[in-house]
Amino acid sequence: MAAAYVTRLVEGLEGHVGRPALGGFGLGGRVLDHGALLAEVYRIAGVLGDAGVCRGSGLACVLGENRAQALLLRTAAHVLGARLTLVVRDASTYGVEHLLRDCRPRLVVHGVPVPDTGAPRLALAELLGRAARREAVAVPLAAREDDIARVTYTGGTTGRPKGVATTFRALAARSGAYGTEGDRDPGTFVSVTSLAARSGGRCLEQWRAGGRVEVLSAFDAGRLAAACRRLGPASTYLMPPMIYRLLEDPRTAEGIEGLEAISYGAAPILPQRLRQAVAAWGCRWQQGYGTTEAAVVTRLDPADHTAAVADRPWLLGSAGRPAAGVEIEIREAGEAGRPLPAGRTGDVWVRSAALMSGYWMRPDLTAEVLRDGWLRTGDLGHLDGEGYLYLDDRAKDMVVVDGDNVYSLPVEAALARHPAVTQAAVVGRPSAGTGEEVCAFLVPAPGRAASRKAAAEACALVAERLAPAHRPTAVWWTRRLPLTANGKVDKRALRARAMAGPGPG
Numbered sequence: 001m002a003a004a005y006v007t008r009l010v011e012g013l014e015g016h017v018g019r020p021a022l023g024g025f026g027l028g029g030r031v032l033d034h035g036a037l038l039a040e041v042y043r044i045a046g047v048l049g050d051a052g053v054c055r056g057s058g059l060a061c062v063l064g065e066n067r068a069q070a071l072l073l074r075t076a077a078h079v080l081g082a083r084l085t086l087v088v089r090d091a092s093t094y095g096v097e098h099l100l101r102d103c104r105p106r107l108v109v110h111g112v113p114v115p116d117t118g119a120p121r122l123a124l125a126e127l128l129g130r131a132a133r134r135e136a137v138a139v140p141l142a143a144r145e146d147d148i149a150r151v152t153y154t155g156g157t158t159g160r161p162k163g164v165a166t167t168f169r170a171l172a173a174r175s176g177a178y179g180t181e182g183d184r185d186p187g188t189f190v191s192v193t194s195l196a197a198r199s200g201g202r203c204l205e206q207w208r209a210g211g212r213v214e215v216l217s218a219f220d221a222g223r224l225a226a227a228c229r230r231l232g233p234a235s236t237y238l239m240p241p242m243i244y245r246l247l248e249d250p251r252t253a254e255g256i257e258g259l260e261a262i263s264y265g266a267a268p269i270l271p272q273r274l275r276q277a278v279a280a281w282g283c284r285w286q287q288g289y290g291t292t293e294a295a296v297v298t299r300l301d302p303a304d305h306t307a308a309v310a311d312r313p314w315l316l317g318s319a320g321r322p323a324a325g326v327e328i329e330i331r332e333a334g335e336a337g338r339p340l341p342a343g344r345t346g347d348v349w350v351r352s353a354a355l356m357s358g359y360w361m362r363p364d365l366t367a368e369v370l371r372d373g374w375l376r377t378g379d380l381g382h383l384d385g386e387g388y389l390y391l392d393d394r395a396k397d398m399v400v401v402d403g404d405n406v407y408s409l410p411v412e413a414a415l416a417r418h419p420a421v422t423q424a425a426v427v428g429r430p431s432a433g434t435g436e437e438v439c440a441f442l443v444p445a446p447g448r449a450a451s452r453k454a455a456a457e458a459c460a461l462v463a464e465r466l467a468p469a470h471r472p473t474a475v476w477w478t479r480r481l482p483l484t485a486n487g488k489v490d491k492r493a494l495r496a497r498a499m500a501g502p503g504p505g
Contacts, residue, residue: 002141003168005149006078010141012208013038021207024191024215024227026067034207037072039136045076046137047130051107051122055081055142058105058151060119062087062096064112068215069124070195071203073109078149078168081142082106085151085163086196095153095161102163103151103360145169151360152196154292163360164292173325173353174201174295186211187233187260192219192242193487198265198288199237221249225256232258239487240269243277244423248446255281263288267488268391268409270416270423271316278305278316289319289391291377293369295354296323298389317413318388319381326352329374330383337371340382345392345407348379380407397491399428399436401469406438411472414465415440418458420448425481425489426472429498439498440472443481450477474498 001007013021017035032040053059059082061073066088077084085103087096100108100117108114111124143149149168153161186209193199195215203213214227214234219242228234236259238246243264246252261284269287278285287300300320308315322328330346331337340346351374358366369376380398381391393407400406408426415424423443431437442458444450455475463471476497482490 001144003081003143003145003147003149003172005168005172006081006141006143008172009075009078009204009208010038012210013041016207016210019210020212022068022071022213022215024068024213025065025217026069026215031212034210037075037207040072040131041075041079042136042139043131043134044072044127045079045139046134047127048076048080048082048107048109049139051120053077053080053082053107055144056083056147057107058083058085058103059107059109060085060087060100060103060105061109061124062100062112062114063110063124064089065217066191066193066195066215067111067217068213069111069128071200071213071215074195074200075204078143079139079141081144081147083148083151085153086200087153088194088196098160099153099163102153143168145172148357152292162362162365164356165358165360166356170295170354170356171201185233187235188212188214188227188231190214190216190224190227190231190234190236190259192216192224193237193239193266198290202237202263219245221246221252225252225259228256228258230258233260234258235261235263237263237265239266240264240273241267241423241481241483241487243269244273247273247277247280248422253280255283259283261286265289268412270413271313272413272417273422274316275309275313278309287320288323289389291375291379293356294350294352294375294377297326297328297348297350297352297377299323315388317390318384319391320389321387322389323352325354326350328383328389330381342383342385345380345382345405347395348377348381348389348391349374350377351375397427399426399438401431401436401438402434404467404469406470410466411438411440411462411470414462414470415442415458415472417461417465418454420445420451420454421458422446423481424458425491425494427491427495427498429474429495431473437474438470438472439474439476439494441476441478441481441494441497443478 013034020031021034021037023031059077097115105119108119108121148165150166151163189206191199263286265288284302285305288296289298290296298320304315329349330340332346355375380393397408411426412424421442422445425441428436459471482493484490
């Protein structure tokens with residue numbers, strides 16, 4: 001039988017013919033209904049099939065920006081049962097040539113120039129032109145449950161990106177995989193983050209439920225607000241830096257008309273900024289913590305956000321409780337990895353049917369993180385007595401000062417409590433006196449000066465709230481923290497800057 005993930009998607013499109021399904025950047029003002037969208041998918045799948053793309057073969061798609069065609073390509077690949085690698089970024093970005101060699105594609109579709117790696121290449125414009133000239137003929141669904149559906153590459157901030165192989169069975173098992181089915185009105189999902197990541201899957205969930213997707217080429221506060229006003233009731237997925245920018249923009253600081261639901265994730269969020277947004281905007285909020293290898297691990301649901309604003313503020317520092325079908329253990333470091341009780345910080349391990357099958361062509365790396373059906377996430381965290389997960393750091397980001405483990409997330413949260421600081425990031429660097437020392441990068445709050453006095457006061461808050469060993473010994477002010485292509489703070493870049501010399505104070 002064909003993979004359920006694909007059959008349910010096609011059934012959803014067939015069952016909502018006539019309802020708007022896709023609009024936005026790349027379509028030239030057109031809005032495709034569910035039936036027209038499926039017809040377009042079949043045309044594209046026909047062109048790809050003529051080029052040799054079939055069940056089990058690799059298809060790489062490289063686009064320079066978010067555009068609606070990314071979703072059509074993804075759906076066509078799933079219908080064919082192909083192994084998709086989708087990249088939405090400038091093709092000159094570090095690692096693209098490695099990706100195009102590593103994923104072993106039968107065909108490379110590109111919307112921007114890409115390096116010649118030996119695989120046949122087809123320009124996106126040419127593919128779409130060929131598709132427009134052919135009849136929409138239904139394609140037999142070839143995908144099977146244990147076929148690899150996607151090879152998605154990690155950000156590569158600590159080295160070459162690794163390909164994460166995910167089967168169609170795992171995609172179907174992911175929490176929320178069947179979206180908003182059963183809701184009275186799925187409304188419009190406005191996509192402002194990379195369609196190669198979480199937002200892409202969320203768009204397909206929207207179609208299953210009969211909803212509409214509006215694709216914006218990039219995040220912009222004004223364009224997001226305009227789309228929500230025009231197409232509401234609307235929902236969206238945001239990363240923390242986007243939430244901060246919306247709070248700082250006078251057009252959106254008090255809320256966005258038509259925006260009723262916000263999911264967020266991909267990076268830690270400052271609890272005080274989150275509380276400000278939840279209180280001001282009045283939307284339904286949901287956080288999802290996950291990894292490329294494990295999908296969604298925990299959720300902080302709308303009721304948790306409501307309770308946090310009312311009388312349980314500590315919940316906003318949590319990543320939530322395990323998503324449906326997910327088990328979590330906190331284990332001590334080391335080969336034995338014995339489970340730790342509530343309150344103790346250790347390695348976060350997860351188990352679910354949604355886990356990756358392994359790193360693409362890297363059994364050595366797979367063996368390092370997959371053990372007896374459990375995945376070591378690489379994050380450090382602890383559980384409280386109610387089962388809420390609190391993330392303390394990435395394992396590789398922990399700083400050891402005089403033998404004490406200093407976790408970056410609590411330090412960053414303490415620094416950002418100072419009124420002159422809107423965002424903070426912490427990394428470590430070698431120290432002759434303490435082994436390592438804590439280095440902080442601070443973004444000044446709007447209208448506040450970036451001064452030595454403010455930096456010293458912010459560092460004093462760290463010592464007061466945590467411990468003297470956690471206090472940063474070098475501080476830099478910066479207009480904006482560097483981000484990876486996945487929207488996370490690029491700590492590799494910050495470490496390089498910290499290693500280059502002492503902070504100014």
